[in-house]
Amino acid sequence: MRVNFTVNGREQRADDVWEGESLLYVLRERLGLPGSKNACEQGECGSCTVRLDGVPVCSCLVAAGQVEGREVLTVEGLAEYAGNRAAGGGASVPGAATGEAGAGAARPGTAPHPGGSGELSPVQQAFIDAGAVQCGFCTPGLLVAADELLERVPSPSDADIREALSGNLCRCTGYEKILDAVRLAAARQEETV
Amino acid sequence: MPTTGTPTSLSQGSRTRGGIGESTLRPDGTLKVTGEFAYSSDMWHEDMLWGHTLRSTVAHAEIRSIDIAEALATPGVHAVLTYDDLPAPVKNYGLEIQDTPVLAHGKVRHHGEPVALVAADHPETARRAAAKIRVDYAELPVVTDEASATAPGAPLVHEGRGDHHSGHVPHPNIVHRQPIVRGDAGEAAARADVIVSGDYVFGMQDQAFLGPESGLAVPAEDGGVDLYVATQWLHSDLRQIAPVLGLPEEKIRMTLSGVGGAFGGREDLSMQIHGCLLALRTGKPVKMVYNRFESFFGHVHRHPAKLWYEHGATRDGRITHMRCRIVLDGGAYASSSPAVVGNAASLSAGPYAIDHVDIEALALYTNNPPCGAMRGFGAVQACFAYEAQMDRLAAALDMDPVEFRQLNAMEQGTLMPTGQPVDSPAPVAELLRRVKARPLPPEQQWLVAGEEADVRALPGGLSNTTHGEGVVRGVGYAVGIKNVGFSEGFDDYSTARVRLEVIAGEPVAVVHTAMAEVGQGGVTVHAQIARTELGVAQVTIQPADTRVGSAGSTSASRQTYVTGGAVKHACEAVREKVLERGRRLFGTYHPAWATAELLLEGGKVVTDAGEVLADLADVLGDEAVELELEWRHRPTEAFDLRTGQGHGHVQYSFAAHRAVVEVDTELGLVKVIELAVAQDVGKALNPLSVEGQIQGGTTQGLGIAVMEEILIDPVTAKVRNPSFTDYLIPTILDTPTIPIDVLELADDHAPYGLRGIGEAPTLSSTPAVLAAIRNATGLELNRTPVRPEHLTGT
Structure with a gap:
């Protein structure tokens, strides 16, 4: 089947999608967006977290056909998305800012990374600065979830952070530096307001 | 079309000095937060096939027959391989004993043993074709204990x-x-x-590393294969792969792909040989990626x-x-x-x-x-038991458990059971003192502003099972000892190639090792060492591969010590060559070239008194100075097989924990409130990374205390819970705050006095939590993990 949807603000079309394929598979293997990670395929680990029409979901549990006509935000588009939000674009997914990156089924490995402006979002920078990244496999999902939390709750309590990130497993850090990173991103966000 | 996802060099400059002792940031950090860092499962190649492993559905059986005809006839399938297709006389591999068949031969010995391989043009096609392979098993009795x-x-x-x-x-x-x-x-x-x-x-x-086993094998024109894989030790893999492929080692070129955690689980081979076999058979690149279910069977x-x-x-x-x-x-x-x-x-x-x-x-x-x-x-296993014994001894003597431990704590000079003296600081009593001296978290910490209960801070959490009724607190202590490096006479060396050259007018150090960066931050530390030893700001870390000598394993808390030591050693030798060159070119201009102790600092050659003699760029000119050198720590010796005596270990690492838990005694639910830790790290080369290792190790110890266990059916020896739904690892809600107290007592035998740190915090975390639960409940609790039924007796 053919699936048309928007990824990181750009129209995408995937052809020859098998009905059993997940959104995660289409992103990784058909659209050349491997940032979302596959670690459990059961919705337990959160490594594949993306936003579907703004809502954080495990993309491994979303059938590709379900995203027809909808908007997906992945870690690859996070910096641009956060930049637009900070610039007053509200919480909407950014429009096709730099044209059609993937008209037609982009070949994996050849598609440029949409949104690669070089600027990191506050939560991405905070993850680096706070030491929240070790192996980094959980990081993309955590970033998408943490960014969504900070959009909703600009100054979250520790309990809020823990609750919001409880669907994202990390095996390296013991989570302390991840908490530090979200606190840091929140503090920096406040400074800039 | 080249392979995509091929690792690239990581370049990092530092505005500050960025040497050892600073919390410099990871050179791969930006790639990892943008989603661009290529893990082994992200590799992609035009025309690549997907490999899949058929694994045994029973634990112990004779294989009477394997019928691959239907699988092979499936459209999209390019190859189906069994034991009979192995190309070389060597059919087994293994880290120390070559007892592991590449594919089962006549018999399977455990649930999930690899039996056959499929390569197809879509992963689902490969999976479905594998399901069509008919294996006739005649089950054998199992031994399980x-x-x-x-x-x-x-x-x-x-x-x-x-x-x-x-x-x-x-x-x-x-x-x-x-x-x-x-x-x-x-x-x-x-x-x-x-x-x-x-x-x-x-x-x-x-180990439950998050990035499942995966890799890409690309057949090469010379009949060899290029293998991109996530592993802990490239050269150990190579030594095991080459004989079963029937290829000389130089025809198998291995490159480390992005590694999604390891924790020991990538020390043994997983898809390496299988992927190469399929690639060599089909003549096409083959990617294999285990899913989580298979990962539980894919590693020890x-x-x-x-x-x-x-x-x-x-x-x-x-x-x-x-x-x-x-x-x-x-x-x-x-x-x-x-x-x-x-x-x-x-x-x-x-x-x-x-x-x-x-x-x-x-x-x-x-x-x-x-x-x-x-x-x-x-x-880890021993620490769980001896620390329980310490508490019981203290109780039998009516002594404080910490004071009892301190009274018997080893010190520098104490003999190990093996007769080997501990010849560097062993601050066991001090570590215990430090965790004990820390203020306890407030009682009833779940009360928000003294009023409502925040269920998220209580056992049971958002399940809302208690607002404090039936909840009791306990406090427990534990301390442990871990060896660092490979022991018992193993030749535990590492290799580093370091090049110093001028690029765009600026001196740059290029560091090339085969060290597996698995998340621990070895690449960060190598850049710091190069900056410290060579006085440059810019360092490039080349991808780890088998074009450079072995770095040994990323395990046993050894890489900062051993490959860090090798990088330091190579940098020192490069520095000496650069200074020789400087003396030759500029020695006549200043007497200090001959008389003073010379250093490289801030891109310049300086005397130990701080006088600048020359710009490094001028000394180097157009010439690069490059050396590849091996480095070894002190040798060890085997343990006597009858008495166990022998100087078997290189170094020891110590950590102590204090656990504070709250237990809902009615439901048997445990909430760990705080896990305070004190650890001697010798010298913190990167304090931020040290903390990350200590907190991560502590959390894995927490997991085996109250959550994690692979359950094996005692009758069939089959694995019952191979998924993250049924095998639970700590989430951010299960993990408490982990305050850290770091000691830096130098070990004079080690580079910079450092101590391997990655494992010690995993030891004492578990028994501390158990001790705290015993303290809260009064129960004996002689097994770990503790499950609710152990606490409620139901």
């Missing part, structure tokens, strides 16, 4: 063993056995005023253990003796079981001065899943 493995007439897991341990083990179903005898435990026991003994059970833990686990301990003490609180017996379940193949046995035996007394010991540790061959390396490696 010491009793069944050593019973008269027990089936032998491996017939006709000829490995180097087979001659000294008491039964062919015992992989390796290591006794240690020192002093006279029997005589010392007679002097004891109290004797406590106990049986302890340690469950099977999974932490050995479950049954331990018996006896300690005695005099009324004044001095330990008289210790006797123990540690039985580790090695499962169907040896993996690193012999070394785990050596660790369990030699570290079984813990960080205590005990003159009279009688120790036995062994690993079994059974039909359970193979067990091998996991963070803590034999020391």
Whole structure:
């Protein structure tokens, strides 16, 4: 089947999608967006977290056909998305800012990374600065979830952070530096307001 | 079309000095937060096929026949391989004993053993074709524990063993056995005023790294293969892969792909040989990616253990003796079981001065899943048991458990049970003092502003099972000792190639090693070492591959010590060459070139008094200075097979924990409130990374205390919970705050005085949590993990 949807603000079309394929598979293997990670395929680990029409979901549990006509935000588009939000674009997914990156089924490995402006979002920078990244496999999902939390709750309590990130497993850090990173991103966000 | 996802060099400049001791940031950090960092599962190649492994559905069986016809006829399938397709006379591999078949031959010995391989143009096609392979199994009786493995007439897991341990083990179903005898435990026991003994059970833990096993094998024109893979030790893989492919090692070019965690679980091979076999057979690149279910079968686990301990003490609180017996379940193949046995035996007394010991540790061959390396490696199981014993001894003597430990704590100069003196700082009593001195978290910390209960801070959490009713608090302590580096006479070296050159007018250091960066931050530390030793701001870390000599394994807390040591050594040698060149070119301009101690700092050659003699760029000119050198730590020796005596270890690492828990005694739910830790790290090369290692290790110890266990059906030896739905690892809600107290007492034998740090915090975390739960509930709790039914008795 053919699936048309928007990824990181750009129209995408995937052809020859098998009905059993997940959104995660289409992103990784058909659209050349491997940032979302596959670690459990059961919705337990959160490594594949993306936003579907703004809502954080495990993309491994979303059938590709379900995203027809909808908007997906992945870690690859996070910096641009956060930049637009900070610039007053509200919480909407950014429009096709730099044209059609993937008209037609982009070949994996050849598609440029949409949104690669070089600027990191506050939560991405905070993850680096706070030491929240070790192996980094959980990081993309955590970033998408943490960014969504900070959009909703600009100054979250520790309990809020823990609750919001409880669907994202990390095996390296013991989570302390991840908490530090979200606190840091929140503090920096406040400074800039 | 080149392979995409190929690792690239990581370049990092630093505005500050960025040398050792600073919390410089990861050079791969930006790639990892943008999603661009290429993990082994992200590799992609035009025309690539997907490989899939068919694994045994039973634990122990004869294979009567394998019918691949239907699978092979499936559209999209390019190859189906079984044992009969193996190309070389060598059909087995293994880290120490080559007992593991690449594909099952006539027999399977554990649930999930690889039987056949499929390559197809879509992963689902490969999976479905594999399901069409018909394997006729004739099931055999299983051995699952010491009793069944050593019973008269027990089936032998491996017939006709000829490995180097087979001659000294008491039964062919015992992989390796290591006794240690020192002093006279029997005589010392007679002097004891109290004797406590106990049986302890340690469950099977999974490394549960988040990035499942994966890699890409690309056939090359010379008949060889390029393999991109996530592993812990490229050269160890290569040594095992080449013979079964029937290729010389130089025709297998390995490159480290992005590694999604390891923790010991990537020390053994997973898809490496399988991917290469499929690629060489089909002539096409083959990618293999395990899903989580397969990952539980695709790597070894932490050995479950049954331990018996006896300690005695005099009324004044001095330990008289210790006797123990540690039985580790090695499962169907040896993996690193012999070394785990050596660790369990030699570290079984813990960080205590005990003159009279009688120790036995062994690993079994059974039909359970193979067990091998996991963070803590034999020391974890022992620590759980001896720390429980310490609390029981203290209770029997009516002493404070921390004071009792401090009274018996080892110090620098204490002899290990092996007779080896501990010849660097061993601040065991001090670490305990520090965690004890820390203020306790407030009582009833779940009360928000003294009013409503925040259920998220209570046992049961958002399940809203209590607002504080039936909740009791407990506090527990533990301390542990872990060896650093490979022990028992292993030639544990590493290699570093360092180049210093001028690029765009600026001196740049290029560091090339085969060290597996698995998340620990070795790449960060290598850049820091190069900056410190060569006085440059810009460092480029080249991808790890087999074009440079072996770095040894990223395990045993050894890489900062050993490959860090190799980078330091190579940098020093490069520096010496650069200074020689400077003396030759500029020596006549200033007498200090001949007389002063010279350093490289800030891109300049300076005297130890700080006088600038030349710009490094001018000294180097157009010439690069490059050296590849091996570096070794002090040699060790084997343990005597009868007495266990021998200077077997390189260095020790110590950590202590205090756990504070709250237990809902009615439902048996545990909430760990705080896990305070103190650790001696010798020298923190990167304090931020040190904290990350300590907190991560602590959390894995928490997991085996209250959550994690691979369950094996005792009748069928089949794995019952191979998923993250049924095998639970700590979430951010399960993990408490982890305050850290870092000591830096230099070990003069090690580079910069550093101490390997990755594993020690995994040891004492578990027994501290157990002690706290015992303290809260008054229950004996001799097994880990603790489950609700152990607390409620239901």
